[in-house]
Amino acid sequence: MSFNAITDVDGVLVGHHQRIGDGWATGTTVVLLPAGSTGAVDGRGGAPGTRETDLLLPENMVQQVDAICLSGGSAYGLAAADGVLRWLGSRNQGFRVGAGEHEVVPIVPAAVLFDLPRGAWGNRPTAEFGTLACSLAASGPVAQGCVGAGTGAKVGSLKGGIGTASASVDGFxxxxxxxxxxxxxAVDAATGTPWAADHEVAAEFGRSWPGRPGVLPAVAPTDLNTTIGVVAVDADLSKAECRRLAVAAQDGLARAVRPAHSMFDGDTVFAVATRATPLVPADAPFGPVARAAALDHLCAAAAEVFARAVVHGVLAATSLAGLAAYRDVWPADRR
Structure with missing residues (x-):
């Protein structure tokens, strides 16, 4: 069964934890990965907040990742990754550094977004957020909108949120x-149409675009933002090939948000490969060329899928902390 979600990649689990109300509007999202998954990252914004990204460079020693942690809270929110490490470590999952079964160091790259104005100062994700998100991680449908790392998100003049999508290409x-x-x-204010609306698959966005201006709220500029995310595939990719996938996903972000990758964004996309299926058969003719062509198809899909995930995040968001959601400005014109 397909859920049009990152969890359609077999073995990938997603968990959210958030706090809303009483001065809170932030959260953490964790993507748990099958053992042996490879990973890479691409950062395009001028103000990133990240952890363990250098480890993902192809030339560095560790080849596999155990989880990706996405969080609100700006740099403070990187603490959520500590909870993910502890959760994985308590289950003996990670890079083995000793003879004992428990002697592991989980590899958990992380990125954060800026949502501090949505809550009271000091209310930001802690290690507990990461632990709780891990405990809730599951396959199947993924909650979208104001959950996890998207709880306090803002996109331009509107409320942002978590979105997800998936596609099949060449059997992957x-x-x-x-x-x-x-x-x-993320939306053309003159028509209410998302910039990436033309990537829609099988009426997945669930509505007709209004074709008229909306009354957008007057929002003070934050000047600190950041879209963060993960693209996953079930192909057997190296770290360098995963990097190409992450680069392509950033193209999807640029299709969905205008402008993207500004000096005030820390846009960071992780790419992970579960390595379940060979990218090309071992005896494929013109081996290196065939492999590059197969990877290119995956990269094209990554850009489209990431753009669709952005639209889902915007449409699923609800108003919070004084930010109007898309559904408030353009009430539903359902198909």
């Missing part, structure tokens, strides 16, 4: 998850 599954918190706009 490509999935994406995006926490949409951009300085730019």
């Amino acid at each position: 599954t490509v999935g994406a998850l995006a926490a949409v918190n951009a300085a730019g706009e």
Whole structure:
């Protein structure tokens, strides 16, 4: 069964934890990965907040990742990754550094977005957020909108949120998850149409575009933002090939948000490969060329899927902390 979610990639689990109300509007999202998954990252914004990204460079020693942590809270929110490490470590999952079964160091790259104005100062994700998100991680449908790392997100003049999508290409599954918190706009204010609406598959967005201006709220510029996310595939990719996938997913973000990758965004996309299926048969003719062509198809899909995930995040969001949601400005014109 397909859920049009990153969890359509077999073995990938997603968990959210958030706090809303009483001065809170932030959260954490964790993507748990099958053992042996490879990973890479691409950062395009001028203000990233990240952890363990250097480890993902192809030339560095560790080849596999155990989880990706996405969180609100700006740099403070990187603490959520501590909870993910502890949760994985208590289950003996990680890079083995000793003879004992428990002697492991989980590899958990992380990125954060800026949502501090949505809550009271000091209310930001802690290690407990990461632990609780891990405990709730599951396959199947993924909650979208104001959950997890998307809880306090803002996109341009509107409320942002978590979105996800997936696609099949050449027998592989490509999935994406995006926490949409951009300085730019994801919607044409003159028509209410998302910039990436033309990537829709099988009426997945569930509505007709109004074709008229909306009354957008007057929102003070934050000047600190960041869209972060993960793209996953079930192909057997190296770290360098995963990097190409992450680069392509950033193209999807640029299709969905205008402008993207500004000096005030920390746009960071992780790419992970579960390595379940060979990218090309071992005896494929013109081996290196065939492999590059197969990877290119996956990269094209990654861009499209990430763009669709951004639209889902915007449409699923609900108003919060004084930010109007898309559904408030353009009430539903359902198909």
